[in-house]
Amino acid sequence: MKFEVPKIWCERLNAGDLDGVLSLYEENALLFATFDVQPLVQPEQRRKYFEGFLARPGAGVEVDETTLVHSRHSDGVYQATGLYVFFYQEGDVLVRQHARFTFIVSVDESPLILHHHSSLVPNAEPAE
Numbered sequence: 001m002k003f004e005v006p007k008i009w010c011e012r013l014n015a016g017d018l019d020g021v022l023s024l025y026e027e028n029a030l031l032f033a034t035f036d037v038q039p040l041v042q043p044e045q046r047r048k049y050f051e052g053f054l055a056r057p058g059a060g061v062e063v064d065e066t067t068l069v070h071s072r073h074s075d076g077v078y079q080a081t082g083l084y085v086f087f088y089q090e091g092d093v094l095v096r097q098h099a100r101f102t103f104i105v106s107v108d109e110s111p112l113i114l115h116h117h118s119s120l121v122p123n124a125e126p127a128e
Contacts, residue, residue, distance in 0.1 A: 003070040005105045005113060006063060006080045013050075014060040021050055026112040034086060034099045034118040056088035076108040083121065 005024060012020035022043065025031070031040040033049050040046050053059055061084050068082040080103045087096045097120060104115040 003078060003080060005103055005111050006068065006082070006101070008111075009103070009113075010061050010063055010084070013054075016054055016059075018047070018050055018054055022047055024111070024113050025116070026106065026114050029113050030115050032117040032119065034097070034120060053086075053088075056090075058087065058089040058094070060088070061086050073104070077104065077106050077114070079104050084118075 009021060009024055012024070025043070025046060027043060028041065029046075031046055031049070033040055035053065036049055040049055064083045064085070068080065071079045071081075073079060081101065083098065083100050085096050085098050087094060089095070099118050099120050102115070102117045103113055106112050106114050
């Protein structure tokens with residue numbers, strides 16, 4: 001089983017590839033997004049969320065590879081957890097937001113995100 005979705009998701013987000021990011025989600029996937037207060041279940045909700053994030057100048061994400069853990073749930077499903085840092089420009093300031101994530105991914109046909117939970121890390125130290 002290949003555990004590629006977190007890497008692909010980050011690459012597409014960093015490239016500003018909105019449709020590429022959205023194509024990784026199963027149609028009814030649940031997204032608990034880092035910067036939204038409500039669960040996002042509909043494809044149009046996910047589109048609006050990522051459009052908003054990618055509209056920020058310099059928007060992107062960095063995964064802390066040392067925290068990445070993969071767990072097989074069954075032959076066709078795995079979980080990936082870890083930490084990442086979202087970044088974007090606000091005026092002259094580079095904002096860096098530490099967050100934690102869980103992806104639950106089905107790999108039955110092509111890898112699709114079934115569930116994605118991302119939340120800010122409380123009292124995170126500023127990234128260097």
